[in-house]
Amino acid sequence: MKKTFALGGVHPHDHKISAGSAIETFPVLDRVYISMSQHLGAPAEPIVAKGDRVKVGQLIAKPSGFMSACIHSSVSGTVASIEPYADLAGNLVKTIIIDVDGDEWEEGIDRTDTVVREITATKEEILKRIADSGIVGLGGASFPTHIKLTPPPGKKADYLLINGAECEPYLTSDHRIMLEMPEQILIGARLMMKALGVTRCLFGVEENKPDAIAALRQFKASYPEIEVVSLKKKYPQGGEKQLIDALIGRRVPAMGLPIDAGAVVQNCGTALAVYEAVQKNKPLFEGVVTVTGDCTEQQRNFRLRVGTPLDKMLDAVGGLPDKAMKLISGGPMMGKAVANIKAASVKSTSALLVLTEEQTLRKLQTQCIRCGKCVQVCPMGLEPYLLNKLAKASRMEDLERERVQDCIECGCCLYTCPAQLPLLDNIRVGKAQVIKILRSRPKK
Amino acid sequence: MSSTILITIACLSALGLLLAAVLYIVAQKFKVEEDPRIDDVEALLPGANCGGCGSAGCRAFAERCVKAETLDGYFCPVGGNPVMKQVAARLGKEIAEAAPRVAVVRCSGSLDNRPRTSIYNGEKSCKVMAGLYSGDTGCRYGCLGQGDCAVACPFDAIEMNPRTGLPVVNEERCTACGNCVAACPKGVIELRNKGPKSRRLFVSCINQDKGGVARKACSAACIGCMKCVKVCPFEAVKVENNVAYIDFNKCRLCRKCAEACPTGAIVEVNFPIRLPKEVEVEKQA
Numbered sequence: 021m022k023k024t025f026a027l028g029g030v031h032p033h034d035h036k037i038s039a040g041s042a043i044e045t046f047p048v049l050d051r052v053y054i055s056m057s058q059h060l061g062a063p064a065e066p067i068v069a070k071g072d073r074v075k076v077g078q079l080i081a082k083p084s085g086f087m088s089a090c091i092h093s094s095v096s097g098t099v100a101s102i103e104p105y106a107d108l109a110g111n112l113v114k115t116i117i118i119d120v121d122g123d124e125w126e127e128g129i130d131r132t133d134t135v136v137r138e139i140t141a142t143k144e145e146i147l148k149r150i151a152d153s154g155i156v157g158l159g160g161a162s163f164p165t166h167i168k169l170t171p172p173p174g175k176k177a178d179y180l181l182i183n184g185a186e187c188e189p190y191l192t193s194d195h196r197i198m199l200e201m202p203e204q205i206l207i208g209a210r211l212m213m214k215a216l217g218v219t220r221c222l223f224g225v226e227e228n229k230p231d232a233i234a235a236l237r238q239f240k241a242s243y244p245e246i247e248v249v250s251l252k253k254k255y256p257q258g259g260e261k262q263l264i265d266a267l268i269g270r271r272v273p274a275m276g277l278p279i280d281a282g283a284v285v286q287n288c289g290t291a292l293a294v295y296e297a298v299q300k301n302k303p304l305f306e307g308v309v310t311v312t313g314d315c316t317e318q319q320r321n322f323r324l325r326v327g328t329p330l331d332k333m334l335d336a337v338g339g340l341p342d343k344a345m346k347l348i349s350g351g352p353m354m355g356k357a358v359a360n361i362k363a364a365s366v367k368s369t370s371a372l373l374v375l376t377e378e379q380t381l382r383k384l385q386t387q388c389i390r391c392g393k394c395v396q397v398c399p400m401g402l403e404p405y406l407l408n409k410l411a412k413a414s415r416m417e418d419l420e421r422e423r424v425q426d427c428i429e430c431g432c433c434l435y436t437c438p439a440q441l442p443l444l445d446n447i448r449v450g451k452a453q454v455i456k457i458l459r460s461r462p463k464k
Numbered sequence: 465m466s467s468t469i470l471i472t473i474a475c476l477s478a479l480g481l482l483l484a485a486v487l488y489i490v491a492q493k494f495k496v497e498e499d500p501r502i503d504d505v506e507a508l509l510p511g512a513n514c515g516g517c518g519s520a521g522c523r524a525f526a527e528r529c530v531k532a533e534t535l536d537g538y539f540c541p542v543g544g545n546p547v548m549k550q551v552a553a554r555l556g557k558e559i560a561e562a563a564p565r566v567a568v569v570r571c572s573g574s575l576d577n578r579p580r581t582s583i584y585n586g587e588k589s590c591k592v593m594a595g596l597y598s599g600d601t602g603c604r605y606g607c608l609g610q611g612d613c614a615v616a617c618p619f620d621a622i623e624m625n626p627r628t629g630l631p632v633v634n635e636e637r638c639t640a641c642g643n644c645v646a647a648c649p650k651g652v653i654e655l656r657n658k659g660p661k662s663r664r665l666f667v668s669c670i671n672q673d674k675g676g677v678a679r680k681a682c683s684a685a686c687i688g689c690m691k692c693v694k695v696c697p698f699e700a701v702k703v704e705n706n707v708a709y710i711d712f713n714k715c716r717l718c719r720k721c722a723e724a725c726p727t728g729a730i731v732e733v734n735f736p737i738r739l740p741k742e743v744e745v746e747k748q749a
Binding site for chain 2: 106109110111112345356357359380381382442445446448449452
């Protein structure tokens with residue numbers, strides 16, 4: 021039997037309609053909008069000023085604290101302004117706007133396709149390169165990678181797990197990079213193993229991508245320490261805690277981090293970015309993005325520079341269809357609805373999804389009938405119906421006791437609820453408040 | 465037979481007396497000394513337990529009042545000045561009369577004034593909506609219209625107007641407890657002085673965008689044009705972050721600012737209807 025995580029999970033239809041289209045390079049636009057908040061933590065601090073000339077790959081913003089990341093220019097041209105610009109949720113974020121002029125790359129970036137196999141960098145050099153290249157987790161949370169690869173003192177990882185599950189419906193960007201650049205990803209994984217000092221690495225890929233599994237396994241002889249594991253298709257397999265359970269059968273303790281189970285999980289896109297940063301000296305300023313939807317004319321995968329406006333991405337697949345009702349940045353389960361079509365892509369943008377009215381409009385809510393389906397599918401073993409009620413009543417102490425802070429916001433409960441209750445909507449509000457309370461408590 | 469009954473009664477009576485004595489001794493020994501004034505003050509308070517005073521309920525407020533040296537800063541918004549006077553009299557302390565306040569909704573972004581830019585289809589809750597995005601209109605500051613304030617009001621003083629999509633405060637019922645202010649994730653609601661004869665003026669907009677952007681999103685937005693600042697004879701109006709604010713302590717209700725406002729963002733409440741200028745001229749003639 022194929023491996024998967026034990027608790028909960030759902031099986032949405034995978035709709036991987038763009039899986040067959042190869043990665044195309046998206047044309048460089050006239051203007052890009054590079055957000056200063058592309059990672060978890062404090063926004064980066066711009067180090068360029070209006071009117072400055074910048075090159076592709078040039079550092080334009082430096083981290084403003086421990087939990088922060090570098091940001092590099094994705095284009096060459098002139099800084100038009102540094103101002104608050106609305107992100108996809110409509111909230112203002114400090115943004116560097118660059119008028120593009122030519123495509124001049126920073127010296128030292130290896131732009132050839134040759135695969136650099138030999139690892140010469142030391143552990144410290146790899147970590148420094150990753151931090152200097154502004155790499156963040158490309159699985160969605162945008163956690164700065166160099167911090168994740170430096171476990172806190174007293175804790176030790178014995179496994180590196182690479183996440184190639186791509187369990188979200190519609191998304192195919194990870195699938196395409198595993199298919200087209202398998203060896204580079206494996207080298208990236210090897211680099212991270214060296215940085216972590218671990219000897220074992222498991223690479224989890226869901227069974228609905230047999231070609232990607234085969235592409236990775238053809239290098240088995242060259243990379244014997246990395247084992248590619250075919251996983252049973254189940255959402256949310258790509259969640260860190262779920263992947264750890266699926267691959268090595270360990271459970272992360274409540275309120276704990278993956279490192280408490282002796283594992284570090286990295287997305288396969290992050291592995292590719294690490295390869296490019298360390299072996300090719302190329303900072304993170306572009307990524308592969310799926311632009312898809314059942315109603316769009318085409319469904320394609322692009323290699324896209326950071327800061328490309330979302331409406332330009334839509335134009336490349338035939339424009340916004342008349343039937344379109346909702347745009348989502350990311351997958352349909354965990355992605356964020358796009359309220360501002362002029363918003364620009366960020367490092368961790370993995371997809372732009374167009375949904376029709378019948379796919380998105382919520383159905384009429386009825387009463388909770390205590391069927392327990394949400395409890396069955398919750399991959400964290402929580403009781404969503406109860407958390408929903410407690411969050412609505414603002415009963416923070418009870419929420420904390422029911423471990424609302426362990427919720428990974430995967431949306432399985434909402435997906436499965438036969439009464440169409442907005443479980444996750446309320447739980448998310450409660451979780452945010454409980455975490456705020458926990459942070460405000462004095463540390464023991 | 466009768467002796468069994470008598471013995472039973474005697475035993476139980478003796479036991480009862482013994483336990484009563486124990487209870488009495490324990491009650492005397494571990495007696496909690498409580499200021500009797502707390503009970504008196506609590507009896508004077510309205511008993512709404514709304515939390516508007518900042519204490520966790522009326523009893524907690526009563527305890528704080530009794531312990532406090534002066535009653536400065538202690539105010540029960542529900543009972544208002546009459547109740548606070550009684551409390552002060554019971555405690556033998558001085559209290560200054562506080563101006564009665566009322567909640568005002570600082571947003572005029574009705575469905576007509578503020579075109580919707582997206583359809584919100586999620587849970588009917590401002591808190592949830594604010595967590596997801598900046599709102600379903602071009603204005604990222606204004607009322608989200610899901611009615612969290614109406615739900616939070618313990619006095620049924622707020623209801624949502626279905627025609628405008630904005631909350632309406634019933635000033636007869638509003639006690640200025642502040643629950644709606646806390647419930648609003650956008651900070652649209654403010655507690656302001658009720659004003660003489662309940663007349664008051666306020667800027668019904670908190671949009672901090674530049675004039676053009678704000679105006680595009682909402683036809684009743686404050687565009688920060690400074691006209692109100694210029695006409696105000698009392699220096700009561702200030703423009704900060706592209707939005708005007710009237711200081712109710714300085715405002716003398718002359719209404720010049722409302723007249724000057726090009727977008728109608730300054731709202732006047734409970735004033736007699738102003739006659740159009742031409743009509744006044746005719747009258748004089």
